[in-house]
Each structure stands twice: as C-alpha cells, then as structure tokens.
Amino acid sequence: MEPPQSKEKNEFFYFALRNNKLVIGLIVVFFFLVFAIIGPFLTEHDLNERAGPRNQPPSAEYWFGTTTFGQDVFTQFVYGLRAAFIVGLVGGGLATIVGMMVGFFAGYHGGMVDELLNMLTNTVITIPKLAVLLVIAAYLTVRGVIHESIVIGLWSWPWAARAVRSQTFSLKSRNFIDMARMTGMSSMKIIWTEIAPNMMSYLFMTFVLQFGGAVLAAATLDFIGLGPTEGISLGLMMQHSFNWSAIQLGIWWWFVPPGAALALLVGAMYLMNVGLDEVFNPKLRER
Amino acid sequence: MKRYFSRKVFIYILTFFLAVTIDWLVPRFMPGNPVQNMLSRASIQSDAAEVMRGYYTKAFGLDVPLWQQYLNFWQAIFHGDLGVSVYMFPEKVTNVIFRAVPYDLALLVPSVLLSWIAGNKFGAFAARSRWLDNTILPITYLLRATPYMWLAILMAWSLGIVWGIFPISGAYSFSMQPSFSFAFLVSFLRHWFLPFASLFIVQFGGWAIGMRNMIIYELEEDYSHYLESLGAPRSLVRKYAFRNAMLPQITGLALRLGQVVAGALATEIVFSYPGIGYLLLQAINNQDYFLIQGCFLFIVIGVLLANFIIDVVYVIVDPRTRQGMEGT
Amino acid sequence: MWSKNRLIGGTLLVVLTLLLTAGLALAQGGNYERSETLYTTGNAWSPPTDWNPITNWNYATGTTGLCYETPFLYDPLEDEMKPWLAKKGEWVTSDTYLMDLRKGIKWQDGEEFTAQDVKFTFELGKRFDGVYYSTLWKWLDEIVAIGEYSLEFRFSDPLYQQWENYLYSIAIVPKHRWKDKSQEDVLSGANKNPIGTGAYRYETHSQDRMVWVKNEDWWATDLLGREVAPKYVVDIVNRSNNVSLGMLLQGQIDWSNNFLPGVPSLVENYSNVHTYYEEKPYMLSANTAFLFLNLTKKPMDDTDFRKATGFAVDSGKIVSNVYGHIVKASNPTGLLPNWSKYVSEETVDEKGFSYDPAKAKEILDKAGYKDVNDDGFREGPDGSTIELTIIVPNGWTDWMQSIRIVRDGLNAVGINATVKFPDFGNYQDKIHAGTFDMAINNFGSSVSNSPFTFYEWLFQSPIKDRMSNGNFGRYENQEVFDLVTELNKTPTSDTEAMKETITDIQDIFLTDLPAVPLWYNGMWFQGNTSHWKNWPSGAEDTPDHMPSTWSGYWQMGGLLTLTELEPAK
C-alpha cells in the first residue's frame, strides 16, 4: 500500500518546497533570471561601446573589469545571460515539443509509423549538428540568438523523442487508454486528453534537461565561431576572450564569469531535474 | 532472430543512405565557391585567376551536373576515395583524416573510458548515501554542466600560464619529431595531459550523475525489494542494481565511443590539439567540401556502427530485448 | 566485466601518467638544439601539405624564399630591386629584357643552376593555363637562352611594372627534376622533397609545423658572403593568434608575424619582445584597408554621398581604439608609405579629406540629403529612406570593432547605417557579387614593387558579374582604367612618367572617391630576443629589412633578416 495520494496541486508544491535540490536549483536559476532581467538596467554602457581603459581588472567602476577593447565585461555578462535564457527557453522548448510529438506518435501508433519515425530520429542523431549550423550560417547573413536556438531545438529533439516514446509505450498499455479507445476517441484526442496529462511531469523534466542542454550546445557553437553574429552571448564572451589572448595575458575576469554562470545555471537546472524527479516520483522521495 | 537482424540491418543501411545523402547535400547548399575560396589566397592577376578557376573546378570534379557529382560521390565512397582537400590541397582527404584520428583516439578513448569507469564507480558509491548525495554530488552536477572549453581555458590559464606546469598548445614539443624515444613520450604526455584532464573531469560528472540516478531507480525496483525481503545482504542487492544500472551506461558509452572520431572540438581548439574536431572546423571555415564530407562520413559511420553494436550487445547482455525478437 | 582489476588498472594508468608528466617535466629537450633553432609563426593557417611553388596560395611557409628562390628580391623599405639568382637584368631594347644569372649557384642536389632552369620555369606558364603567371605569355613572345647564364626575354607588348613584379615572385624550379612532370603534377602536385637553390632544405613536417634545415652549400655564402644563422627554421602553423602570443612571451617562438593584441603593453612589460619600431606605430605598414562602397546602389552612386562618407569616418579613432596605435591612419590616396614619393601633395591638399563631421553634414545638406520624416536620419534627395549595412567577416574582431566606429561616424552625420558580420564565405560572396552596401577589404592592396598592383586591384576592370579581384564597389571609369594600363606599360625606370600617371589616377580617385582608405594594416612583427638578436628595426645600426615570413614576403626582407640574426648567447 502506498500512502494515499491526492492529486491536489498543493501537494506538489508541498513536496517541492521541501526538496532541497529543487529549492536550491530554483534559487540559482531564479537568481540568474533576475540578474538577466534587471542586469541591463544596472549598467549605463552599451554592449560593444568602449566604456573605459583596456584590460582593467574588476573595480568599483567596472564591476567585472573591461576587455581588450575597453568594453565593460559586466554589461556583456548580463546581456549574455539574457541570451542564455532565450536559447534555453526557445531551444529547449522546441526540442521538447518536437520530441514530444514524434515520441507520442511513434509510441502510440507503433508499427510502421514507429519504424519511420525511429529512422528519422536516428538519422537526425547521426547528422552532426555542426553541418546544419554550417548551412544556416552560410545562408543567414545575420544570425541572431533566436536562429541559433531554433537550430539547436530542431536538432536536439531525438533524445526527448526516444524517452517520450518509451513512456508512451508503457502508458499505452494501461487500462484507461484501452477504455478511452473503446469509447471511440480519436488518437489525437487520446494523446492529448489521456496520455499527455499523465506525462506532464515527465515532459517538464525533459524540458529542464533540454534547457540545460541547449544552453551548453549554444555555448560550444558560439565558442567555435558558429554562434550569433549579432549581439553577445556567454559563449561568445569566452570566444572573444580566448581569441584575444585573455589566457596568456591573464585577463581572467573576461573568461571566468561567463563560464561560471553557464556551469552554475545549467548545473542548477540538472539539480532541479533530480529534485523534480524526487517530487514527482514518491519512490525516490524519502531518503 | 534472423528476421530481427535482417530488418535491423536494412534500417541501418537506409539510415546510412539518408545520412550520406544529406552529408553530400549540406556543403553544396552553401553559397560561395570552394575553388574561389581557395584561389582567393593566391596572389595572381585577375585574368589568370579565371583560367585557374576553370582548371581547378574541373580538377575537383565540380564541373559536371549535380546528379553526376552525386553518383560520383557514391562511387568514390566505395573505392575509399573521399577526394582531395581544398584547405590542405593537394592532400587526399582520407590521408588528412587518418593522420588526425590517432590524436583523437589518444585523447578521447582514455578520457571516455576512464571517466566512464570512475564515474560509474563513484555514482554507484554516492547513490543512496545521504551525506554524499548532499555534499559531493552537487559538485558533479556542476561538473556535468561545465562547458568543456571553459574548464579547458581555466586549466590552461592556471596550470599552463600562472603556474607553468603544463604546456598548453600542440600535441608535442615543437622542438621534436615524433619518435619512440622516451623524451618524445614525455613531451607527448605532457601536452596530452591538460586536454585529457579537462575532458575527463566534465565527462566524469556526467557518468557519475547518470549512474547515481540510474542506480537509485534500480534500488527501488521490485527485484531489489524482493531480495531485501528475503534478507539478502546489501552487497548483493547493490551488485544487482549496479549491473542493471550499467546497461544504459553501456549504451551511453558506446554512443560516446561512436562519436570519438568526431573529436572534441572545443577542447582541441583551446589546446591547439591536432584532432579531427579542429580539422572539421577548419574545413568548415574554408568551405572544404570534400574534407567536410569526409569528416562527416567518418562520424556518421562511427555513430551508426556504435548504434549497431549496441543493438547486438544488448541482445547478449539484456535478456529483455530478446523477448521482442522472438515473440510477436 | 566491471572487475576491480580493471578499475585498478585504469587508476594505475592515470597515476602513471601523472607521475610521468609531472616528475619528468624537466626532461624536456628536443631534437633541435634551441640555440640553433629559429621558431617562426604567423604565415601558415593550414598544415603544410604542399611544397610546390606553383600553387602559391597554398605551399608550406618558406617554399618560395627559403627553398626555391627568385631572380630578384625586392626591398620595400628602399623601394629597390635586388639581384638575387640573377646578377643583373636590364631592358636592352624597349621590348627585350636581358637577364644575367650568377655563376656558381647549385641546386640542393648538386646540379648546376643555369639559364635552362629559368627558361623552363617561365615556360611552364606557356605550357599550362593553370599556372598563375600563364597570362604573362599574352605579352611575352619567347625566351632565348644565351649560353649557360644569360637569357633574353622578347616581349610583344611589355608590361614593365608587372614584369618586375614577376621577377621577384616567380620562383625558379629545377628543370632536371621538373621536366617530366605532368600538368596535374605541376598544377596540383604536392612536390614532396623539394629541391631548390635556397638557404634551407626540407627537413620534415607535421600537422602543426614545417621544419627547414640549413643548406650548408648555399651559393650566397660564397658569392655574396651571406650566411643564414639558424640551423633549423621551425614554422609553426597558426592555431590562433593567442597561442602565438603565449608562445612568444614564453620564448618558445622567436619570430611572430601574427596580429597580436596589446602589443604596446607587451613591449613595455616584456623586455625580450621586440617590434620594428619601439613606439607607435610599432609596425611597418603592409597594406591599406579600404571601406568599399557599392556604387551600383543608392546612395553610394552619388559622389557627394561618398565624399561625405570620407569626412564622416574617424579613422584616427580606429587607430587608437581598435588597434592601440599599432597601425597608422591612411593617407587619403591610400598609397602605402613606401610609395609616398608618388603621392601628389597638391592633389591631396586640394581634393583630400579628413575626419570632419561638420564638413560631411555640409556636403550632405548641400546635396539634398535631409531628414524629412524626422526619424533622426537623413533621407535621399528623392525622399527615399537610406538604410545601409556595413559588413566584415564574422570573427575578424578588429575589423568588427572598426566598422562599429565607421557606423558611429555615419550615424553622427545622420546616415542610418548598421553593422553585420556574415561568415567569411558569405562575406566574400557578397563582395564578389556586389550585393553589399559597404564593406572593409584589403586583400589586394599589399606592399609591392609598384603602385600598379595596388591600382590594378582598386580599379579592377572590366566590370563583371562577379568581381573577385578588387574593385568590389564596381567603380566604372574607362579613363582611370586606361591610366592603370598606361602605368603598367611605363618602364619602372621612368619614375617621372610613373609619377605623372599616378598623380592623374590620384586626382580621379579623390574626385570620385569610389572607396574610402581607412588605415594601413601593419606588417605584424614581434620578435623575441631571448634566443636570437639583431632583429631588424627602425633604429640606427640595426638591419633594415621587412621581417616577414608571410608568403611572398621572404623575398621582401624575410630571407635577409635570417642572414642578419645572431644567437643571443
């Protein structure tokens, strides 16, 4: 026998608020989110403007120091954080949605549909993300963070799809789906009204993971020079600092903040994911 | 069983065909002209440039219609001929790739395997220990979330520049030629260490977390509870859980090894390590169709092979998969 | 499967590695004695794959210069041709060029170097279209060897300026080794194990380096008393400029031709870092960066608008803010300092421009560019909106910063301009196809023996669909095209006639201003004095050569620099 489980919402919050992992993760993410939202209002500098002398270490005036071009690192940092959230939300969101659709249909219909979608999934996994970005890069004179996010999203869904598919498989065999089917519901409706709600928690966790994955993927792409050609991102900051010899010249304030923010933000996301897992899955809860 | 495998093989071939076709298409979608790009580096008179462009376009086989280029491409693949690199003209693509691959193997195979072993051990160890779960594990989450290049940069800066313990660029000292001497080996290892370590650490975090999550699920599985009910000691329960949690980790390992040929781009850039990752980036930047295709082809083959091996290995190690093959 | 043994084995491996790595850190010491080895970098961006002087965009650093040599050298600092393999060369008639070769030059395989080698090399261009100097044969009739050491080049229509350029850029290859090469071998062969006449032989190469070893029998030692100092020249393939910087500071690289950020502070803080000048501009100039304006588009087709652009752009700010004074602002004519004698001060005084936003506004006002819809930006005289985009390749950070300053200058005088950074391939496509608005480029403005090469690039003609070798803005003016041809046909000895023609060209250039010269890009050079000294510099009693390892620059001072170096200890 399990402890009685009422499906009340406040129960979720009740457990959520008592899960250290989730709470710490949320606090960190929230901290960065606030930082990203209000940060740009705390600086009077422009992104690329020469704000002061070159290569200044952090000081009261330049909180995070300045770059080789005399740009204010703090300013770039806060805008970069914004970009990270955009990539996470758009890229991670897109990957989750596409993965969900493909996974649902594959898992629900099985048979030929499943085989075909599986092949598609495999092909997409096989083709390096770089290749696609390459073409996109070549076609778009200007790549913004959004373009990058969309590409990442459209190329990261296979993992989500695989997971959702197997979940759907197992849910499908349960009674309530059979009953729904017997009542003559359309498969679309069954997916939306019966399967999806049962998977909401799972999907949300998938999204959290995809968010972190998208942010990291974007950082790598930015670093190797396939990132946005406009604006700034944390990955671009690292690329610039690297290209402009910040390592050799010891301009650590240029490359430490963006990487640290990425690691903390994404790490917090992963922590949240485990926390959510424990909240949604009572078996893992009491330890 | 036979039917199962022949169907699998068919699907793999189909996937391969699709992937290769896309691989062929992708560089051709790019605006610009690789020959033009190559010759833009030449200091030549403009009328001479026209003539040369004609010559090299033909030399690269870019003068025939697209469909024929496509057919030629397939034909060449089966002859193991991936064409000539534009960026490293006139080197053959296969040579270029084969020369870079050993560095990737030297860097990635140990880092993947060792981090996998250590990560799994640590993850299994940390699972279900409240103390570890709350202290060390958050650090592994952070590791897992650390961008490869950032850790690489941090290590290069601290260990390479500030303390000057390790060199931070190249695969061996510039004053040496590769040889089987001790001095060369030392030089190679010193150059190898930082990229290896940065890869190891991040991957360690990933594997450890994977293992921890997996084993926690396994420990809550019915068979674990049954064993506990029958008074089986913790060691046996954990052994079983560990073994079963290992299965997805094996999948992960195989997939990761399948990608080894893709190199570790960001890390290779930071440490100027001459692997495929860096090569690919150069190929992309120089619109080197043939090198891009070649690299991708290797990667595609690697990934497909890994997937196929997983399929086969799973049939052996996980009896559950056999069910689906014979029944229904 | 996951036995303990494996784990222990793995751990052992790691520990062993650590021990080896840390414990034997001191055991470093290579095959090349440090005191005899010169480490260079800054030219190669791809692994050495080819030692074929015909593929001059691709060969390994030093193929031409160190291994293969040219009949002449050119010294840009003195603007002087220096006989090299050739003892002398002169125009005996207006269309016959006589070249005398030095006696006693040997190929590295011991064979004698003769007039047949020179004839053979030049005739490769006749045999194969794909050779980069094949067009030479449109105006060269024949080459006649006179004895072992003299040749007569008989021209139908001599292009003197271009010819002189070839004299120090075409590397002579040995006939006895090349005569059986097929077209494919010549045009795309790797030419492994190159045998030249030069100071260095091929030693080895790998992905990230090219190693040359000294040719002890080099002819110049006997004939000219010149000897190259380093036994080994190891050229390191660029990974990124920052790697070069790190290695330079640590004394692992002696000679860097990379663009390194923050050079002034390096010179100040590192006593062993050497630049050509001790203070700004630190660097010699190598080429001119232009802001190309696309004349096929509005409003760039309007001369007034272009001129206003010239006045609106603050190139001094680019020099100080972006480059930290390691470059110089360009002369309004764009002519490099080594051609300063051709600059007509009068013309510049009369028609030149400088940063003067007020003047820019005045010109725009007068030409009818007014802000009619009150959006803060001017509209065209016909009321059309102006929205311009300035492009440079993504990742070229110094240029990216520069066009931001250009944009700011334009915005300040009321022209709506934005910056964009397409990838290199895309950028190149845009300037070749003429679909850009404004773009920075300097690809063909490099230092050379004659302003002709500069103008031929700037006024490339005829205008085609794709302009891949200059004149990206598609400036069409037959008069100036004719003047460039005329310049080419002016004997190099006739400086007065050259000046005249160049003055005319300058006049047209400054009148129409089809492109705006911004700054002189530096001949980036940083030396490290820890292992080698006596680097070229602008100071007294030091060698005066252009210290460059770039392709085509060995003949312009790089090789001579090697003969001047001395071990530091």
Place this chain on the structure above:
Amino acid sequence: MALKTDDLRVYYQTLKGDVKALDGASFTLEDGEIMGLAGESGCGKSTLAKSLILLKPPMKYVEGRVRLDGEELPIWDDEKMNSFRYKNVSIIPQYAMNAMNPTRKIGKMVKELLKSRGISPGEKRDELEHRLDLVDLTRDVLSMYPIELSGGMKQRMVMVISSLLDPSLLMADEITSALDVSTQKAVSEMLVEFRDKDFIKSLIFITHDISILYQIADSITVMYAGKLVERAPTEEITGRPLHPYTKLLISSLPKIGAKYTEEKLEGIPGKPPELLEPPEGCRFKNRCPKKEEECDEEPPFREVSPGHKVACWKVKKDVS
C-alpha cells in the same frame, strides 16, 4: 501458536505527517493455519505483510509486539530482523511478476541468494528441483531469464523461491490478482499443498478477492482503513458476517473469480477515510448504513463468539 501480533502500529512517514496505515493490529495465527486477509486496497493489509518482514522507510514502526514461534520478531530493527527473513518469515510479494532480477538466470540468482544467506546452494538443489516438480515447472527454468517465463510460471517460481527455506510464516501478497481465473485457482491450491507438506507452517494470504479465500483459507480477517474489523473461521464469516463492512463486502461479491472488488464496492457510498488524520471512533462510520452516535468512539476488536472477533458497537448490541 505460530504468530502473535499485539497492537501493531506501523505508519507511513510523509512530509505532511504520519499516515496511519496499520493502526493497532492484534491477532494470532495457529500452526498450520491459512489466514486470508481481505479488504479494499489501501486498507493496510499489505502494510501488515511488509511490516512483518521488511519494515523500512517510509514505513515507521510505532508500537506493538510480534512473536513468531514464541520468539520475539524484532521488526523495528532492520539488522536484527535479517536473520529471521526468509528462514522464518518469507513473502511472495505483490509484484511477483517483477520480483526476479531480469538480467540474471533464475538458477544463478537463487544460487547467489542462498549463498548470500550462508546456505550452500548444493544442499538445496534437490529440494529446489523437487518443488519445481510440485508446481509443474521444468528444471529448465533455472537456466532461463525471468522474461522467458509466462506470468503464471513466474508466480510459481517465486513461490518456490520464497518457500525454499521452509519458513514458519509465509505471506502471499495479492499473488493472484494478475492471473486468470484457472491459474489463480491452481496457484492457490499449490500453496495449500505447501502447507500440507509442511514446507511452511502457516500462511497469510492477502487478497481483495474474498471469493478465492473460500476455497483455501482456514480463517478470514477483514481490514478496513488500517484496522482489523472482523476475524473468524472461513465458514463462520461467510455464513454469518457480523461487521457491516464485511457484510457489504461479501454480499457485493456475486461469484467466484470476480476480479475487481473495488469496482463493486463503489456501490457503498463514500470513500475510505483519509488516514493522515483518521476520524475519531469507528473508521467505517461515514459509510456505515447502521451508524449511530456511539460509533464516534472507537469500537474494540473483541471476541463475540469462539474464534470470531469483530470491531463494531452494533454487533455488540446484537449479540449480547
């Protein structure tokens, strides 16, 4: 007297507070007795079984004593309890379908299990094969993976494993719910045979399907919301159920083999009470057709006739 529990209370710890899943169970089980334990799901019957063998978080021991064969069972102490598990107390879990490690051959798993309990697998080999014969399993199953067995086979295999060490008390937790009717019957009869052959001394057979108990159980105990409500020999309780809940349970049960008692019970208005803060008094009162004021006080579980215990105020009145 094989088993005697005394006021056993085991709660589930949740962050909201304790869920009183087993709130004071006292009963005795005679040697050789097969006791059926029935009730709706969530009534605490599985908690009772689990607490007798593996009481681990989130379950929490509150109070009560358990004696098995005159010896105290230290159910609150996981360590000490271990020596009793399997050898003295054993269980066929609810999840018998998944009880075996899917990636181990069954024979190997059994071997490893025995070894880990300090028993030489060789010694038990014959016995194991003998029992396989008894439950109609070929010896080949030992070299098979669980996935290769049908549901019924797995069930029987687990029966063999769980009873291999001849435990004094075996608990079968909802073992029939996943099986079809004929297999249910066969499996149940095998358990009876086990008892008859003295493999096990006594059996607690937990099910929500009372009909199956008619055939095998010596006595039936009914639970409701964490409490024992009625306990009597099988004929007695089926013939003369006293507690209103038992009556409903039995009357709502039309025929042998009806699967989902729960669905039928939906006929009883209302739901079982929340066990986090259960109502004072009789826990059935809100659904009880005979509810009166006195029901606000907790009814004692007392013997109303020999061997027949019931916890209901109304019964007290009726009988005495």
